Amino acid sequence: MAEVLLSSRDLSIGYEYSLIEKANFEIKEGDVIALLGPSGIGKTTLLRTIFGAVEPLEGSILSNIQKRGDLGFIPQRLGLIGNMSVESNVLNGVRVKRPWYQSLTLSLSSTAKKEVSTAISSLGLKEQSEQLVRTLSGGQQRRVATARSLAQNPKLILADEFLGELDEDNIELVLSSIKQMLEANNSAILMVEHHEEIAQKVANKIWRIENKTLIEQDVGDAFEEVSI
Amino acid sequence: MRKKIIISISFFLILISYLTFVDFKGDWALRNGGLDNLRTFFFESLWPPDWSVLDPRAYPVCERNIGLFCSIAWTGMVETIKIAFVATVFGFIIALPISSLAASNLAPPVVSLIARTTLAGMRSLPSIIWAVLFVVVVGFGPFAGVLAMTFYTIGYLGKLQFEAIEGIQNTPLEAHRAMGMNRLEIFIFVVIPESANNLISHMMFMFEYNVRHGTVIGLVGAGGIGWHISNYLKFLQYDKVLALLIVIFLTVVVIDLSSQFVRSFFNENNDSRNKTWLSVFLPANAVLSKEEE
Numbered sequence: 001m002a003e004v005l006l007s008s009r010d011l012s013i014g015y016e017y018s019l020i021e022k023a024n025f026e027i028k029e030g031d032v033i034a035l036l037g038p039s040g041i042g043k044t045t046l047l048r049t050i051f052g053a054v055e056p057l058e059g060s061i062l063s064n065i066q067k068r069g070d071l072g073f074i075p076q077r078l079g080l081i082g083n084m085s086v087e088s089n090v091l092n093g094v095r096v097k098r099p100w101y102q103s104l105t106l107s108l109s110s111t112a113k114k115e116v117s118t119a120i121s122s123l124g125l126k127e128q129s130e131q132l133v134r135t136l137s138g139g140q141q142r143r144v145a146t147a148r149s150l151a152q153n154p155k156l157i158l159a160d161e162f163l164g165e166l167d168e169d170n171i172e173l174v175l176s177s178i179k180q181m182l183e184a185n186n187s188a189i190l191m192v193e194h195h196e197e198i199a200q201k202v203a204n205k206i207w208r209i210e211n212k213t214l215i216e217q218d219v220g221d222a223f224e225e226v227s228i
Numbered sequence: 229m230r231k232k233i234i235i236s237i238s239f240f241l242i243l244i245s246y247l248t249f250v251d252f253k254g255d256w257a258l259r260n261g262g263l264d265n266l267r268t269f270f271f272e273s274l275w276p277p278d279w280s281v282l283d284p285r286a287y288p289v290c291e292r293n294i295g296l297f298c299s300i301a302w303t304g305m306v307e308t309i310k311i312a313f314v315a316t317v318f319g320f321i322i323a324l325p326i327s328s329l330a331a332s333n334l335a336p337p338v339v340s341l342i343a344r345t346t347l348a349g350m351r352s353l354p355s356i357i358w359a360v361l362f363v364v365v366v367g368f369g370p371f372a373g374v375l376a377m378t379f380y381t382i383g384y385l386g387k388l389q390f391e392a393i394e395g396i397q398n399t400p401l402e403a404h405r406a407m408g409m410n411r412l413e414i415f416i417f418v419v420i421p422e423s424a425n426n427l428i429s430h431m432m433f434m435f436e437y438n439v440r441h442g443t444v445i446g447l448v449g450a451g452g453i454g455w456h457i458s459n460y461l462k463f464l465q466y467d468k469v470l471a472l473l474i475v476i477f478l479t480v481v482v483i484d485l486s487s488q489f490v491r492s493f494f495n496e497n498n499d500s501r502n503k504t505w506l507s508v509f510l511p512a513n514a515v516l517s518k519e520e521e
Binding site: 053071072073074077078079080084088093095096100152 | 397400402404405406408409410412416417418421422424425
């Protein structure tokens, strides 16, 4: 029986005005959820509300994700540190899985280095591992942000349009790496996506935001296909 | 419409400045023969500079091969640079945590207000006043100079630092917060690397600034070349003062050019190639055409 990672009760979100009202949802282990809807409808705001950057207008979110580092986030603008190498950015993913007081010495740990190197290699960035992130292309930077989440190995990933700017080969590469990680760890992902086709192929649930309502639809098994 | 507003505001500022200037006019009136007095002072007291300040001092006896290294100008300038260097590094290290508390994107409003007020307080006392206070506490000499300049550096550099920190993008902060990093980790692993270019650039600027101000704090006995200037002023040896001022000027120019060169390595638009020494002196397009040849 899959454990519920996150659920909401009559959740209304937004800023001065509401974007989504009275949403009741559950995210369980192994879920691959694609969140669809036009720009400005509240998809990013829903992710930001889940990790606490925005207060709900009404209702509540109940979370079983209590451990440090069990929530991963890939923002639309990636949130990478441009002045640091690919390795150092990915190492931040490993850092949050360890107690905070180990953070400073973690770059010296051979286990951590191995975890970083595995995540980097699985996304085809081995050659760029020592390069500064700001010198990489948009697509490469997206893969670095994904590698950071892979290295973190969280129970739930919130991903905001993380496949944008990637060509078909790289979309497949990213999706298969994410699939491996989710299956190994029994984790879940909530991904904001613009492409219905991708959503149908990889997700087991599709959430749509229409008229301030969150509509859930089951669409079969997750990752039926990772080829696009 | 926007253009009109900008023109109106510019015109308004110029008008206010002119009216304020007119208001000062009474105080600014030149004394009769003021310019003649200045000319006399310059040619009879200042010019030509007395370069004996570059000769080795009679006491203590110079044990070095090159006499210049025992001169007042050299020893004074080196001491000023040492004071400025130590104060800049100490000031930088102490200002960094304070500025992280002052940055509104990292700290709660109350903490930020307290930290900003502390920095403003340290900054509002000029370094010469700090120097007077520390000369009273620890006596004459470079130690008082280091303390005075460190305190001023914390106030000044802290402000530049928290503004740099506030200027970094919110997305990396939010992403790492969401991932579970605590404040200290975010400061060390996100904020410092993200704002590193600006922090280094500001530190270099502060070093130049401290070298220039090192001459001022010397006037109240806090060590460095300013101490010698102060002594020459007391004995009305203005030609020696002028020689020391020229030495200071040349030193500041060299430091300025070096810091521009060092800072060019931390320029974000400079990923593919580093600046050459030539680019410090010549405009960028001139350097480019020279390299292409």
